[in-house]
Amino acid sequence: MLNAAPGIRLSGFCPATSWECVDVNIILMGPQGSGKGTQAERIIPAYQLVSVATGELFRKAVGEGTPLGIQAKALMDRGELVPDDITCALVEEKLDEVGARKKAGEPVSGILFDGFPRTAAQAQRLDAALAERGDKIDAVILIDVPREDLVERLSGRRTCSSCNAVYHVTFNPPKVEGVCDACGGALIQRADDTPDAIAKRLDAYFGSTAPLIDFYDARNLVTRIDGNQPIDVVTAKITAVLGPTK
Numbered sequence: 001m002l003n004a005a006p007g008i009r010l011s012g013f014c015p016a017t018s019w020e021c022v023d024v025n026i027i028l029m030g031p032q033g034s035g036k037g038t039q040a041e042r043i044i045p046a047y048q049l050v051s052v053a054t055g056e057l058f059r060k061a062v063g064e065g066t067p068l069g070i071q072a073k074a075l076m077d078r079g080e081l082v083p084d085d086i087t088c089a090l091v092e093e094k095l096d097e098v099g100a101r102k103k104a105g106e107p108v109s110g111i112l113f114d115g116f117p118r119t120a121a122q123a124q125r126l127d128a129a130l131a132e133r134g135d136k137i138d139a140v141i142l143i144d145v146p147r148e149d150l151v152e153r154l155s156g157r158r159t160c161s162s163c164n165a166v167y168h169v170t171f172n173p174p175k176v177e178g179v180c181d182a183c184g185g186a187l188i189q190r191a192d193d194t195p196d197a198i199a200k201r202l203d204a205y206f207g208s209t210a211p212l213i214d215f216y217d218a219r220n221l222v223t224r225i226d227g228n229q230p231i232d233v234v235t236a237k238i239t240a241v242l243g244p245t246k
């Protein structure tokens, strides 16, 4: 008997009787301020996914001094961009690690890609790497928020200077203006939440993701979810795309 829940496709290589082989590989896309991080935190445990975020992979590889980490660090120290070759090789190492964990019987159902791929070229390489491993992307979820709303969300953000709790001047204000509810610390606007920094980040996001979305649209994989809804509603819509949780 297949244990696959409706909406989740089975991967080709696993014995169909084993539930851990029910596979769902997701790309979660959305600009900063879209609530993508919060949704990832909910979806990952609900579907027993492993997160693949390239920022984390870089930090870990550099920290552990792996061969790829050493190469990446040398480039970053010279202020150069890390080329796709290294980024994609890091992701492939992670795919193999996740594959090994599944094989060892760990309850891993798939991968949630967060912040990768960033370009259509990276997406092509990811497709090839997954295909080599008998796997594929099952869904691309795009949390859509209009740019002007993102500017409002991000520019109103205030962070506690002592405990890092995050507030919003309009949507989630502290009880006393400028003071953290949790610890009484001073609330500050972080340097990357200033209007200039926000504009730069959003330019980079919208510039590089448009061709990426086209790439996955051509494969009918993209579901757009309106991010201007309560967090629980967005989670419910993502769950509706992916099928019932385990």
Ligand SMILES: [Zn+2]
Binding pocket: 160, 161, 162, 163, 164, 165, 180, 181, 182, 183, 184, 185
């Ligand atoms: Zn605080």
